[in-house]
Amino acid sequence: MDELFLDHMLADPRLQADIMARCAAGQFPDEPTAIANDLGLLRLPDRSDVRVWLVHAADAVLLDDLGQTLLITRLHNPGRGKQALPGGLLDAAPGGVERSEIAALREAREETGISAALLARALVTQLGARRHIRPFDIRRAWNNLPGTPVRKNELFTVSSLAFRVKLPGDLRDIPFKAGDDATAVSILPAAEVKPENLAVPDHLEMIRDALNV
Numbered sequence: 001m002d003e004l005f006l007d008h009m010l011a012d013p014r015l016q017a018d019i020m021a022r023c024a025a026g027q028f029p030d031e032p033t034a035i036a037n038d039l040g041l042l043r044l045p046d047r048s049d050v051r052v053w054l055v056h057a058a059d060a061v062l063l064d065d066l067g068q069t070l071l072i073t074r075l076h077n078p079g080r081g082k083q084a085l086p087g088g089l090l091d092a093a094p095g096g097v098e099r100s101e102i103a104a105l106r107e108a109r110e111e112t113g114i115s116a117a118l119l120a121r122a123l124v125t126q127l128g129a130r131r132h133i134r135p136f137d138i139r140r141a142w143n144n145l146p147g148t149p150v151r152k153n154e155l156f157t158v159s160s161l162a163f164r165v166k167l168p169g170d171l172r173d174i175p176f177k178a179g180d181d182a183t184a185v186s187i188l189p190a191a192e193v194k195p196e197n198l199a200v201p202d203h204l205e206m207i208r209d210a211l212n213v
Contacts, residue, residue, distance in 0.1 A: 004044065009077055010138035010155065018042060019052055019157055023132040030130040030161055032056040035090055035097055036148045042155065053156040054132065055148055056097070058104035059087030059203065061127065061164050061190075061210040062114075064171040069190035069207060071198075072111050072182035078137050079199020083186060085206060086111040087160065092147060100161040101126070108165065112185050113177035123166040127209040130161040136201055160202075164210040 004012045010019075022039045039052040062070040071083040088107040091098050098106075105119050138157045141150050150156045167174075176185040190211055195204050 005140055007077055007080075008140045008142055009136075010140065013135075015042065015044075016135040016138060019138055019155070020133050020135050022052070023054055023157065023159070026054070026132070028054065028130070028132055028159065030126075031100060032090065032097055032130075032159075035092060036150060036156070038149075039157075051151075051154045053148070053150050053154065055089055055145070055150065055156050055158055056100075056130075057087055057089045057158050057160045058100040058107065059085045059160050059162045059206060060104040060108040061085055061162060061206055062108065062112075062122075062171065063164060063166050063190060063210055065168060066170055067190055067211070068171050068187050069193065069210075070112060070171055070176070071186050071188065071193070072178060073184040073186070074199045075181045075183050077139070082199035083197050084199040085162070085203045086182065087162075088181065089147070089158070100130070101163055104161075104163045105165070107180075110180040111178065111182040113179055114174060118167065118174065119165070121168065123164075125164040125166070125213055127162040127164055127206055127213070130159050131202060132159045134158065134160070134202065162206040162209070164213050 036053045036055040041049040042052050074084050086108045090103045143152050171187045178185050
């Protein structure tokens with residue numbers, strides 16, 4: 001089984017395609033009704049079966065009046081040590097799951113240290129629909145995944161819904177501090193973000209979508 005993975009990330013194209021087909025067939029909504037959806041059992045080349053889950057996340061594209069955006073440096077895979085948008089998994093909430101916009105703003109606070117007061121001044125816009133087809137982000141859980149039904153050694157892929165968070169002024173005037181799953185915070189022109197520097201390939205698409213709103 002270990003030869004199928006690169007640092008806990010599924011690397012086998014056939015298995016990736018199988019999981020993506022299940023995600024496409026599920027017709028999952030933009031606003032999930034559960035933190036994770038069961039995608040069933042996956043048969044591995046060694047004839048063993050492993051359960052696969054779809055867990056749900058949200059990402060924030062912070063933009064300022066100068067066309068700058070914010071990227072964090074990731075502590076964990078996918079793309080450990082590379083840059084990414086602030087974001088993360090939805091949390092449980094009374095009666096179900098927190099809304100994606102709330103999750104995106106919460107993750108921005110946790111990973112960048114931006115204040116709730118500043119975020120309250122932002123214009124927040126949803127960017128398209130939730131992305132479920134993300135073959136580059138299928139992971140083997142190295143432990144039970146907190147807050148979800150995902151158990152150690154099961155597989156999970158991550159859907160995400162992105163939000164444009166438009167802040168007035170210059171992001172460089174805001175005192176950011178990396179936290180949670182981030183090791184650093186960088187401010188740079190959004191139009192100059194390079195795909196080779198990003199941990200998560202579709203984050204570039206999210207940034208471009210935010211610039212076109």
